[in-house]
Amino acid sequence: MTSGWCRARRSGRRSRHHADWIFAIVRTEPGSVRHAGLSYLLIPLDQPGVEVRPIRTMLGDSGFNSVYFDGARASADNLIGEPGSGWTAAMTTLGHERATSVLNYQFSFAREMEQLRELATRRGALRDELVRDRFVEAFIGLQIMGYNNIRSLTRALVDGRFGPEASIGKYYWSRWHQSFTELAMDVLESDALLGTEWDDGPDEASAAMRRAFIRARAETIYAGTSEIQKNIISERVLGLPREPKPVAS
Ligand SMILES: Cc1cc2nc3c(=O)[nH]c(=O)nc-3n(C[C@H](O)[C@H](O)[C@H](O)COP(=O)(O)OP(=O)(O)OC[C@H]3O[C@@H](n4cnc5c(N)ncnc54)[C@H](O)[C@@H]3O)c2cc1C
Known part of the structure; x- marks a missing residue:
C-alpha cells in the first residue's frame, strides 16, 4: 500500500x-x-x-x-x-493512556485536596466529624493511588509495557475523583449551585471545585468505561471466564 x-x-x-x-x-x-x-x-x-x-x-x-x-x-x-496489527498497537496506546494519565492526575488531585482543605477550614465545614471522616478516607485513597502508580511503573520497567493492571488504576482514580468532588460539593453546600458560566461565583477556589465536579462525571467513561475496566480485570488479571456473548435474536 x-x-x-x-x-x-x-x-x-x-x-x-x-x-x-x-x-x-x-x-x-x-x-x-x-x-x-x-x-x-x-x-x-x-x-x-x-x-x-x-x-x-x-x-x-x-x-x-x-x-x-x-x-x-x-x-x-x-x-x-x-x-x-492495529488492535495490539491500540491496546498498547490505551494501556499507556490508563497508566500514565493517572501519574499526573495524582498530583493535581493532591493540589485539589489541599484547596478543598483550605476552603473547608474557611467555611467551618471541618467542625462536622462526617466531613472530617470523608477527608481522611479521601487522603487514604490518594495514597493507594500512589502505590498503584508505583506498581504500574514497576511493571513497565520490568516488562517494557503497561499490562492489564493499568485498568485497576483507571478504575480506581476515576471513582476516587467522583467521590472526592462530591465531598467538595457538600462542603460548598448551596454555593455549589452558583456560577452560570462555571468561572464566576463566590471565589476562584469554589469555582475550580465546581468545574472539577462536572469534569469528573466523564472520567468513568473516557479511556474505557468502568464496566470495561472491570471486564479486563476479571478476564486478564483474575483469569475469570469470559463474559457470555449476547445471544443473536
Ligand atoms: C469527555 C470524553 C472524552 C473522550 N475522549 C475521547 C478521545 O479522546 N478519543 C476517543 O477515541 N474517544 C474518546 N471518548 C469516547 C469514549 O472512549 C467512549 O465514550 C467510551 O469508550 C464508551 O463508549 P461508548 O460511548 O460507545 O459507549 P458504549 O460502548 O455504547 O457503552 C454504553 C454503556 O454500556 C456499558 N458497556 C458496554 N459494553 C459493555 C460490556 N461488554 N460489559 C459491561 N458493560 C458494557 C458501558 O460501560 C457504558 O456504561 C471520550 C468520551 C468522553 C465522555
Missing part, C-alpha cells in the same frame, strides 16, 4: 484545534472481522476530506471533537507497526 483512502468518523479526538495529526484504527483487510485486519494509521489533519466538529461539554468548552473523514489520504509510511 502506498497510500489509502479513509471514509469513516473518528469521534472524540481531543484538541484537534491544536493538533496536526490524528491516529486512527482503520480496517485495511477487506472482509476481516472484529479485531483482525485492523491497522494503526497516522493521518495528517490539514488536508481536504477531514472535517472537525467540536463537541461542547457540560462546562461549555470544546476540548475535543468529532473528526469526519471523507476521501482523506494517508501514506503507507504512516503505518505504526505491521499492517493488520
